[in-house]
Amino acid sequence: MRIPLRRLGVYFVAFLFAIVMNFTVPRLMPGSPVDGMIAQLGPRATPAAIEAIKARFGAVEQPILGQFVDYITGLARFDLGVSVKYYPQTVTQVLARSAGWTAFLVTTAIIFSLCVGVSLGAVAAWRRGGRFDAFVSPFSVVLIAIPPVIIGLATLFTFGVTLRWFPVGYAYNPDLDPGLNFTFFGSVFWHAVMPVLTLSPYLIGEFQTTMRSSMISVLGEDYVTMGRAKGLGETAVMFSYAARNAMLPVLTNLALMLGAVFGGSIVTEIVFNYPGLGLTLFTASVARDYPVIQGQLLLMTMATLGANLLVDILYGVVDPRIREERA
Amino acid sequence: MNFGWQLLWRQKKAVAGLIIVAALCLMALFAPILAPTDPGERVGRSHQPPTVEHYFGTTKMGRDVYAQFVWGARPSLAVGFATGLFITALGTIIGLVAGYFGGRTDATLDLITNAVLVIPNIPLLILLASFAGTVGPVAIMMIIALTSWPWGARMTRSQTMALRNREFVTAARMVGEPSWRIIFVEILPSLVPLIGINIVGSIIYAIVAQTTLEYLGFGDPLNVTWGTMLYNAQNSSAIIVGAWWDISAPAAGIALVGLGLALLNFTFDEIANPQLRSGPALSRWLRLSRLRKRELEAAR
Numbered sequence: 001m002r003i004p005l006r007r008l009g010v011y012f013v014a015f016l017f018a019i020v021m022n023f024t025v026p027r028l029m030p031g032s033p034v035d036g037m038i039a040q041l042g043p044r045a046t047p048a049a050i051e052a053i054k055a056r057f058g059a060v061e062q063p064i065l066g067q068f069v070d071y072i073t074g075l076a077r078f079d080l081g082v083s084v085k086y087y088p089q090t091v092t093q094v095l096a097r098s099a100g101w102t103a104f105l106v107t108t109a110i111i112f113s114l115c116v117g118v119s120l121g122a123v124a125a126w127r128r129g130g131r132f133d134a135f136v137s138p139f140s141v142v143l144i145a146i147p148p149v150i151i152g153l154a155t156l157f158t159f160g161v162t163l164r165w166f167p168v169g170y171a172y173n174p175d176l177d178p179g180l181n182f183t184f185f186g187s188v189f190w191h192a193v194m195p196v197l198t199l200s201p202y203l204i205g206e207f208q209t210t211m212r213s214s215m216i217s218v219l220g221e222d223y224v225t226m227g228r229a230k231g232l233g234e235t236a237v238m239f240s241y242a243a244r245n246a247m248l249p250v251l252t253n254l255a256l257m258l259g260a261v262f263g264g265s266i267v268t269e270i271v272f273n274y275p276g277l278g279l280t281l282f283t284a285s286v287a288r289d290y291p292v293i294q295g296q297l298l299l300m301t302m303a304t305l306g307a308n309l310l311v312d313i314l315y316g317v318v319d320p321r322i323r324e325e326r327a
Numbered sequence: 328m329n330f331g332w333q334l335l336w337r338q339k340k341a342v343a344g345l346i347i348v349a350a351l352c353l354m355a356l357f358a359p360i361l362a363p364t365d366p367g368e369r370v371g372r373s374h375q376p377p378t379v380e381h382y383f384g385t386t387k388m389g390r391d392v393y394a395q396f397v398w399g400a401r402p403s404l405a406v407g408f409a410t411g412l413f414i415t416a417l418g419t420i421i422g423l424v425a426g427y428f429g430g431r432t433d434a435t436l437d438l439i440t441n442a443v444l445v446i447p448n449i450p451l452l453i454l455l456a457s458f459a460g461t462v463g464p465v466a467i468m469m470i471i472a473l474t475s476w477p478w479g480a481r482m483t484r485s486q487t488m489a490l491r492n493r494e495f496v497t498a499a500r501m502v503g504e505p506s507w508r509i510i511f512v513e514i515l516p517s518l519v520p521l522i523g524i525n526i527v528g529s530i531i532y533a534i535v536a537q538t539t540l541e542y543l544g545f546g547d548p549l550n551v552t553w554g555t556m557l558y559n560a561q562n563s564s565a566i567i568v569g570a571w572w573d574i575s576a577p578a579a580g581i582a583l584v585g586l587g588l589a590l591l592n593f594t595f596d597e598i599a600n601p602q603l604r605s606g607p608a609l610s611r612w613l614r615l616s617r618l619r620k621r622e623l624e625a626a627r
Contacts, residue, residue, distance in 0.1 A: 014442035145585035263449025
């Protein structure tokens, strides 16, 4: 499967941009962040730790280009520096602890919203102008416009604090030992319900809107008429003929929205005290733990680029026209 | 006159959206009359539920939530609207230049646009904001605008490319008009519906991003906005102690702006792309055809 060179160029530039941001922003800011970080470390500030922080943030006697080369070689060895807050631990260790939870949350929310949003969009387009469409379609646009903070706080207050249906923090019951048993998985599921429901409205709104407009243009195609002419039932034409092809723009949209989904997950994790990357980022930003904040940006950029690449590949698999063009 | 009213009545969603947004703007404008109390003043005991004196109750610090809500609308709306306009201006200019000139200019600009588009915005915003410390409204505006223009740029670019080879543009080129004139006088007016959608969408995005940043504590905590109200409420654990009024006032404000703008945008979308329409005309036609079908069946 070949990906067009242009797309790879885009990903390369995006990644480079994130690296350059990480490198230059601390060096451009008024006042050195280094002193603050050393003060943060307090008694744990061993000479080795101070040296590592100074080298990373440009408080050394070395031409800027040399510093940049050192920075890149460090990244190539997956060396993201040491965390200031959790000092003996490296940034990689801190991020590895929480990345899994965010991946779990984001993937679950995306799959759930894809199922709901795509079906709503398909049905709304199929019965365009009907009562269903007239209610669901504007509602989806409204869903996109409401920040996840608001939805999160409302969910937390209603279902977490007032009704006490769901637990209000952590990824699983801290009394349980993580293991491959039903109780543990049940607890993980139960703790993920509110965060997933907070992340989903925005995604459902986006998927519904994209699916509806793409489905409307597909419904005018000849092959849909052909399906009807064959005398197939409503559902068969709707799902196997129209919706299948209308899915393609939804896929593209999904890849582009991933950055926004990460943004939403940061807020959601903070509201629900969920131990993912977002909560780590928040505690890091409160403690001015710059190495962790930087590592976070790189990791999320990489995840978004990876997902985009995956969609590019998937696109070729799903759409035979693209497959043939490239071959 | 009658016709005008009918036209408005048909665009119920747009009118509702307009009324909501206008009401909030008027509230922000007349804040000194509507809420004479200073939003930073301690007026009562901590976390008092809503009463006749304090319509929306008090905060943990004993400040009037209603006064904070009314005064907070000012910076929240101003930053949201200004940022939205700024994002649109940036995206429109970049898209126009890329789409009109084509070739290497387009290749470079398109590469940058797509690259900035795939970088996750909020983590980037947090990186910038955390190095800058607490940031004022202008800094928040700049940070949001510089990371979120690509959506508009992409839409504008493809539209411009479609317009570039139309007769009226070729004619202008033949007459020898300079490129900037062709871009801004000939092409730009045809993009007005697109720019309208872009502005409303950008304002929505700017308000979401601003709220998120302020909720995370990057705003100036002394500056009363809806976002910092949420931050302060969260910090004083308003939800856990059951002080719902402290959270719901700013939350309702932000949700209402979102609702109003979304309703406007939905209508703009339908105007720009009639295919997407789901309005009364379509449902009337569908009802008529259903009736006819039933009559035909009855006749049989």
